[in-house]
Amino acid sequence: MMTLYGYFRSSTSYRTRIAMNLKQLDYDYIAVNLAKDEQLEAVFQSINPQGLVPVVQINDLWLYQSPAILEWLEEVYPEHPLLPKDAAGRMQVRALSAMIGCDIHPLNNRRILQYLRNELSVDEDQVMAWCHRWMSEGFDALEKRLAQDKTRGKFCYGDSPTFADCYLIPQVSSAERFKVDLSAYPNIVAIDAHCRTLKAFADADPMVQPDAPNA
Amino acid sequence: MMTLYGYFRSSTSYRTRIAMNLKQLDYDYIAVNLAKDEQLEAVFQSINPQGLVPVVQINDLWLYQSPAILEWLEEVYPEHPLLPKDAAGRMQVRALSAMIGCDIHPLNNRRILQYLRNELSVDEDQVMAWCHRWMSEGFDALEKRLAQDKTRGKFCYGDSPTFADCYLIPQVSSAERFKVDLSAYPNIVAIDAHCRTLKAFADADPMVQPDAPNA
Structure with a gap:
């Protein structure tokens, strides 16, 4: 099971949600309230020292930086491709x-x-x-x-x-x-x-x- | 033969030069003088309407945006890989x-x-x-x-x-x-x-x- 740490209004969280939905992947959603600076608190800093959402967790693997997350999703879940073949x-x-x-x-x-x-x-x-x-x-x-x-x-x-x-x-x-x-x-x-x-x-x-x- | 349109001090041109060198690719270099706003002139605007370097030309193909150029180089020239296998x-x-x-x-x-x-x-x-x-x-x-x-x-x-x-x-x-x-x-x-x-x-x-x- 995947868990997405995100914030409703964050564009990078939004683009990650779209990609996961297009690939028809189920995920849990944990909100990190950027308006209350929750990304700077110790709990989230241990998850991502950069204090940025989104982060995606799959078992022991922690994905961060949405461009890298999207590429990972494409490589690991090739169905419903989000990149052309050529x-x-x-x-x-x-x-x-x-x-x-x-x-x-x-x-x-x-x-x-x-x-x-x-x-x-x-x-x-x-x-x-x-x-x-x-x-x-x-x-x-x-x-x-x-x-x-x-x-x-x-x-x-x-x-x-x-x-x-x-x-x-x-x-x-x-x-x-x-x-x-x-x-x-x-x-x-x-x-x-x-x-x-x-x-x-x-x-x-x-x-x-x-x-x-x-x- | 490849042609790189770049500027000596541009970080995105610099990162592209490193990748091309690591892959041991030969290329011609055409300087676009950003300090003189040459990127805004008609010649370069027809090459890249965003007015940004780097641009890489290979025959009819024009590559732009360094993150996309690096991924293309990795896919088309897999020798001297710049990404891990997993x-x-x-x-x-x-x-x-x-x-x-x-x-x-x-x-x-x-x-x-x-x-x-x-x-x-x-x-x-x-x-x-x-x-x-x-x-x-x-x-x-x-x-x-x-x-x-x-x-x-x-x-x-x-x-x-x-x-x-x-x-x-x-x-x-x-x-x-x-x-x-x-x-x-x-x-x-x-x-x-x-x-x-x-x-x-x-x-x-x-x-x-x-x-x-x-x-």
């Missing part, structure tokens, strides 16, 4: 994923925004502008890729979901929360809309997690 | 890589520091403090992992180089440039010192690239 396709899916996982998400997460507020005395309008800048710049590039790549289908790559969709949907969700105007991104919006019709994505949604307010 | 080992190497590639590097690159300076009017002391904060927090976590993981050897994982070392050495180089005190990180320092004795790492060093000043 090397060029796999490169493309991983590159789209990294455009989100390396160039958008890390800039907008909680510890960064707290630093802007607390250490650099940045006001809330500037915090919003910061988030908008990196999300827009990232989505501009992603939209161009999705518009020009012949491999784009109902999903970011072809007509079945891949890692790239696991990364994209939580990032769109985050952009909506920060009120980023998505009208310039028709490809992203269409993929997002299609993914949300699928149970694997719906069941991973932050607002239906046990630790969501009024879940 | 899934748990591969997870560990990818997780250590992501600790650097997602949680340290993206926060300290050029476009972010320029935004802090130009849009948020942050002074140079605060820019340095910003870099120190994320490098130290990331290295604290990485050092704990390397100290406790039984898989650590002469390199981040075992006694041959992996992706994790391709990520680590450029990050240490960047930390040194920002004068981060590394004395609290004996494992990181030892791995870095060992890697630097190897030709594949030495040949990838920013200061010996054709576009380095006084190269």
